[in-house]
Amino acid sequence: MHRRHVVAALSALSLAGTAGLVLAGPLNPPAGPITSTGKTLSEIEPRIALTAANTPGDADSVFRITQPGSYYLTGRLQGEAFKNGIEIALASQGVVTIDLNGFEMVGGTDTLRGITITNATPTRVAIRSGSIRFWDEGGANLATVQGATIENVRFLNNFGGGLATTRSRVINCEASSNTGHGFAVDDGSVVEGCVARLNTQHGLHADQDCTVLNGEFSNNTQSGVYFEYQGRIVNSNAASNGASGINLTRGGSAEGCMVTNNATNGIYAQNGLVRGCTAKDNGTDGMNGSWTQFEECVASSNTGTGIFANGGSVVNRCLANSNGSHGIGGGGGVQVLDSKSQYNGGAGIELSLNDNTIRGNTCITNAVSTDNAGIHLLGTDSVIEGNRVTGSDRGIDIDGSFNIIIGNWCSGNTVNWAIASNNVYGPIINRISPASAAVAGDSAASTMGTTDPHANISY
Numbered sequence: 001m002h003r004r005h006v007v008a009a010l011s012a013l014s015l016a017g018t019a020g021l022v023l024a025g026p027l028n029p030p031a032g033p034i035t036s037t038g039k040t041l042s043e044i045e046p047r048i049a050l051t052a053a054n055t056p057g058d059a060d061s062v063f064r065i066t067q068p069g070s071y072y073l074t075g076r077l078q079g080e081a082f083k084n085g086i087e088i089a090l091a092s093q094g095v096v097t098i099d100l101n102g103f104e105m106v107g108g109t110d111t112l113r114g115i116t117i118t119n120a121t122p123t124r125v126a127i128r129s130g131s132i133r134f135w136d137e138g139g140a141n142l143a144t145v146q147g148a149t150i151e152n153v154r155f156l157n158n159f160g161g162g163l164a165t166t167r168s169r170v171i172n173c174e175a176s177s178n179t180g181h182g183f184a185v186d187d188g189s190v191v192e193g194c195v196a197r198l199n200t201q202h203g204l205h206a207d208q209d210c211t212v213l214n215g216e217f218s219n220n221t222q223s224g225v226y227f228e229y230q231g232r233i234v235n236s237n238a239a240s241n242g243a244s245g246i247n248l249t250r251g252g253s254a255e256g257c258m259v260t261n262n263a264t265n266g267i268y269a270q271n272g273l274v275r276g277c278t279a280k281d282n283g284t285d286g287m288n289g290s291w292t293q294f295e296e297c298v299a300s301s302n303t304g305t306g307i308f309a310n311g312g313s314v315v316n317r318c319l320a321n322s323n324g325s326h327g328i329g330g331g332g333g334v335q336v337l338d339s340k341s342q343y344n345g346g347a348g349i350e351l352s353l354n355d356n357t358i359r360g361n362t363c364i365t366n367a368v369s370t371d372n373a374g375i376h377l378l379g380t381d382s383v384i385e386g387n388r389v390t391g392s393d394r395g396i397d398i399d400g401s402f403n404i405i406i407g408n409w410c411s412g413n414t415v416n417w418a419i420a421s422n423n424v425y426g427p428i429i430n431r432i433s434p435a436s437a438a439v440a441g442d443s444a445a446s447t448m449g450t451t452d453p454h455a456n457i458s459y
Helices: 004-020
Strands: 047-049 056-058 061-065 069-070 084-088 096-098 104-106 115-117 124-133 140-143 145-156 163-168 169-173 174-176 183-186 190-192 193-198 204-208 212-213 216-218 225-229 231-234 236-238 246-250 253-255 258-260 266-269 271-276 279-280 288-292 293-295 298-300 309-310 315-318 319-321 329-330 334-339 340-342 350-351 357-359 362-364 373-377 383-384 389-391 395-400 403-406 409-411 415-419 427-432 454-459
Touching: 115 124, 124 140, 140 145, 145 163, 163 169, 169 183, 225 231, 246 253, 253 266, 266 271, 309 315, 362 373, 373 389, 389 395, 395 409, 409 415, 415 454
Parallel strands: 047 069, 061 084, 069 096, 084 115, 096 124, 104 124, 115 140, 124 145, 140 163, 145 169, 145 174, 163 183, 169 190, 174 193, 183 204, 190 212, 193 216, 204 225, 212 231, 216 236, 225 246, 231 253, 236 258, 246 266, 253 271, 258 279, 266 288, 271 293, 279 298, 288 309, 293 315, 298 319, 309 329, 315 334, 319 340, 329 350, 334 357, 340 362, 350 373, 357 383, 362 389, 373 395, 383 403, 389 409, 395 415, 409 454, 427 454
Antiparallel strands: 056 061
C-alpha cells in the first residue's frame, strides 16, 4: 500500500477509537424562548429614581433618602424655599450613591443646601456627574460622613461655599463663583484634577493631612490653596489670587507647582518643603518661609524678594531672577547653597541676622536699581565661602563682625570687597591684571599669586 494511504488509514482508525470520548451538547435546543442566564445591571446594583414617590421630601427637603442604596436623578432638580435639595437621613450606617446623571440641581432664594447629611451615624457617600448651583447655604455639606467620593461635579454660585467634606476623594470637580471657600476638605482628603476659581474665600481650604494633585486655583479672593496643617500639593497651578497662591501654614510640601500673579506671596510656608516650584510676577515675595527647605525652585519678576528664607531655612540649587527687591533674602540660621541670583533690584543675597551659611553661589549683576551688593551680610557668626560675585555696586559687603569669608571670587563690581572690622577672611589676592604669559603646551606655572586654599580672589 502506498505510504500516504497507510497514514490516512491509521488516522481514520485513531479518530474512530476516540469518538466515544468526545462530549457535545444536543443538536436541537430546548423548546421555548432563549433567555439570558446572567444578571441585569439593576440586579447587580439596584438603582432607585429620586422621585416624590420613591424618596418623598419633608418640611426641609425636596427629596429625602432614608435607606442605603444607589439613587439617580431623572431630570433637573429645582430647589424650593427653606428646603435642601437632597437630604441623606439614614437611621443607621450605610452607603449611599447619588448619580446626578448629568442634570443640574438648582437652588434659589431662601433655599438651604443642595445636598446635606442629617443622620448622626457616619455614612459613606458617593456623588457623581452633575451640577449643583445657586443654593443659599452651600452646594453640598458632607462633613459628617465616614468617607465620600465626589467625582465630576460642578459647584457653582453657591452661598456658604461649594463643597465641604472630610476623609474624602474629590476627583475632576469644579468650584467656581461660590460665596465662601470653593472646596473645604479635612482629615486626609485627596483632591485630584480639580478647578477652583472666583470664590470669595480660598479656592481650596484644607484642614489636616490633605493632598492636592494636578489642580488649577485662580482668581479667588483669598489664597488659591490654604493648608492648615501638613498639607501636600503636587503639579498644581495657583494664579491671580487675592492673597498667596499656596499657603502651607504648619508643615507640608509643595512640589512641581506654578504660582503666578498672586497679590501677596506666591508660596508661603512654615516648617515645609518647597521643591521644583516656580513663582513669577507675585505682588510681594515669590516664596516666603521659615524653617523651610527650598530646593530647585525658580523665583522671577516678583515685586518683592524672590525667595525670602528665615528662621533655619535652606535654599538649595535655586534661581532668583529679576525680582524687584533681593534675589534671596532673610536670615537667622539660614543656608544658601549652590544657587544663582541675577538681575535683581536689591542684593543678590542679603541675610540680616546671624549664624548663616552662604556657600557655592553665583551672583550676577544685582542691585540694578539700589545701592547694594551681590552678597550683603549684616549679622554675625556666618560663613561666606566659595561664591562668585560680578557686576554689582559692591561685590561682597560684610557689615557685621565675627564672620568667616574664604575662597570667594569677585569681578567687575564697583568695589569688589567691603568688609567691616573684626571679621576673619583669607587673603584677598588682586588678579584683575594678571600680566601672565600665554600657555601653549602641557604645563605652566600658577598665576594665582597664592597657595592659600582660603584665598579670596579679585579678577
